[in-house]
Amino acid sequence: MFELLQTDTQTAARLGRLTTPHGVVETPVFMPVGTQATVKALDPRELEEMGTQIILGNTYHLYIRPGLEILQAAGGLHRFMNWHKPILTDSGGYQVFSLAQIRKIHPHGVEFRSHVDGARLFLGPREAMAIQRVLGSDIAMVFDECPPYDAPPREQRLAVERTLRWARECREQPRAEGQQVFGIVQGGTNAELRQYCARELVAMDFDGYAIGGVSVGEPEPEMFRAVDMTVPHLPVEKPRYAMGLGTPAQIVELVARGVDMFDCVLPTRVARNGTAFTRRGAFPLKGGAYKADFRPIEEGCDCFACRHFTRAYLRHLLNVNEILGLRMVSVHNTHLYLKLMADIRAAIRAGCFEEFRREFVAGYVPSRRVLSARAAAGLER
Template sequence: MYELLKTDPHSRARLGRLITTRGTINTPTFMPVGTQGSVKALDPRELLDMGTQIILGNTYHLNIRPGLDIITAAGDLHKFINWPYPILTDSGGFQVFSLAKIRKVKPHGVEFRSHLDGSLLFLGPKEAMHIQKVLASDIAMVFDECPPHDSPIREMRAAVERTIRWAKECREQPRAHGQMVFGIVQGGSNAAMREECAKALVPMEFDGYAIGGVSVGEPEPEMMKAVEYTEPFLPATKARYAMGLGTPAQMVELVARGVDMFDCVLPTRVARNGTAFTRKGTISIKAGFNKSDFGPIEEGCDCYACKNFTRAYLRHLLNVNEILGLRMLSVHNSHMYLKVMEDIRASLAAGTFAEFRREFIATYVPSRKVLSAREETRGDK
C-alpha cells in the first residue's frame, strides 16, 4: 500500500511511503541493484549501514542461476541471500530488449537462447509470475516488452499491445503471500502510446506503476519526455517507478516530475572503473592529481570510505588491482545515491525541495563519459 504524505507546490514531487510485509519504504527512494542476488561488491551489513530500504533482483538471471530448485530449498530469495527486508524483482522483460540477438518474441512470451550455454528457455507472463512467486519478492513486476526507443511506429505499437495483453495475464496469476504487483507503461517517447498504455493498465488496479522503456539509449530530453507523457495518467494513490535510472541529477529532475522509485547499476559499475560520484559530478580516482591527495573522496561525506581512507590510498589500491579499492568506491557511490534520496525526502518534508533542486542542478556537472554509457546501465540486470 502506498501512502501519499505531501506534495511539492512548485513541481510534481511527492513525499510518501510504500508499506510492504517486510517493512515500510520511505519515498522517493533508490534501490541498489542485486541482479543475481548480490549488490556487486557490497554485503547486506554495508547496505543497511548506508540506509538501503529495498534492493532489486532479476527474474531471468536468478531463474538460470542458481535456479528455482536451490532457492526453494533455501526457503525463498530473502533467506537465500540473507536479506529479510523488501526486495523488488524485475520480471525479465528488460532482457527482451537487452538480449535481442538471442530471443524471439512470440504471442505468449519470449523464447530465449541462454546467454550462458545456448540452451532454449521460454519466459512469458505465466512463467515470469510463477518465478517471482517462488522468489517471494515483495514487489513483482509484470512481464512486458521493452522496445528500442527508436523503433518504427508499427513495432512500438505492437510492443505496447503485447505489454497490455501480458499485463492482464500477469494480473491473473497467483502470487506469494503479501506480494505486490506493479504494471509497466511502455510507448517510447510517443505521447499518444504512453497515454494509451497507461489508461489500459490503470483500470487493472495494480499496486504500483512503472515507467518502462527509458534508459535504453535515448537522449536525455527524450527520456524526460517519456516520463512527462506518462505520469499525468498514473493514479496519485499508487507508487511510480522509473526503471533503470539514472544519474543523481536525473533522479532529482525525475522526482520533480512525480517519480517515487529508482534503480540503477551506475553506482557500482562506474566504481569498478575507478569513478566516484560526488554532489558536483564524477571524478576519476585513478587520475594523477590524486596521487598525493590525502583528503576524502568527497568533503563532508560521512560514508565509511570517506571517513577512513584518502584519495591517494584508494588510487593506489585501484592501480595495483586490490579489490578493496573498488569496494570502497562502491560503498561511497551507493551511499551518495541513497543520501541524495534522503536529502530529497527531508527537503520535501520541510517544504524546501525547490531550493534543493535548484542548488543541486546548478552545482552538478554531468560527466559525458558516464552519460555515454547510460544505455548500458541496466546490463547487469
C-alpha cells in the first residue's frame, strides 16, 4: 500500500507512493481540507486541474450533516460529492479538543452537544469507524483524544492511555473494502509519552501513523519538537502524517524531518479573510497599497487567478464582498500549496532538497495574521 521510493541523503525527506482504492498518491503530499464534503469555495474540477491528489473530510461534521442515512443512500462520500480520487477522513477525535465546552469524555467515547442544535450525541471508536465505513474513505483515522498542548502531565498521560485503548478498539472494527486505517500518536511535548504512544501503536500494525497533538495553539518550536520526538519511533516503511499543518515554510521543514502527508485549513481560511500566500510569505490583499497594483497575486504563478486577474481587481472584489474575490484567492492559495509539494518532490528526486529547503525557508517571512488563523482553526478542521 505504501512504497518508499527514495530518501534524501542530507535530510530525512522521503519520496513515496501510497496506493488506495481510488488511485495512487505521490508523497510528500498536501491534502486540501473538505470538512463538510467540500473544499471551501472550490469545486472538484478546479481541484483536479491544480493537481489535487487526495482531500480530507471530517467524520464528526458529516455525521451531523447531512447524516449517515443520506450518505449511505448516495453510495458513500465519493459519489455524494462527485470526487473520484482518494479521500482521508479525520475520525472526529479533534473535536474532543475543539468542542471542549460542549462535550464529556467517557471510557468508551465522548458525549457531545451538537454545535448546530445542541442535540446530545455520542462518538467513540466503534461509532467513528462505523461512520467512516459508510463514508467509504480510502484512509480512516482512529478515534483519539487530543488534549491542549499545555495540559498537565497527568492529563497528557490519561489522554495517551485513552488514545491507545480506543486505537485497539478501532483496529478491531470492520472497514470499507480496501480502506486503510492510520493510528495517531499523542503525548504533547513529553518525549517519554510520545515514544510510549508510538511504540504501542506500531505494535498494533496500522497502515500508517499520524502525529497528533500539533497545531493546537503551541508555539512553532514546540510543534517542531513534538514532531522530532515522534518520527524516530515510527516505522520507515509506513506513511507519516502531520495533522493540521501548516504554513508553507513549516511544511518544508517537516518534510525535512521525514513527514509524508499534510492537511491544513489555512489556504482557504485566510483567503476568505483576504490574505494571499506567496512563496515569500503572505500579505493582506485588501490593503490600500494594492488599490492600483495591476500585477498578479504572485509573479510567475500559473494558477487561474494569477493568469486572469490583478491584485487591484481582486482587492476590489474582496472589499465589496463579491464571492469571486474569495474564490480566486482560495484558488491561488491552494494552488500554491500543491505546487510547493510538487516542487518538493522534484527536489528530493533530483537530490537537491536541502538546497531547496535552505533557500525557501530563508526567503519566507512568517505572517502574524496567518499564525493567528492557524491557532484559531477550531471547528473547520
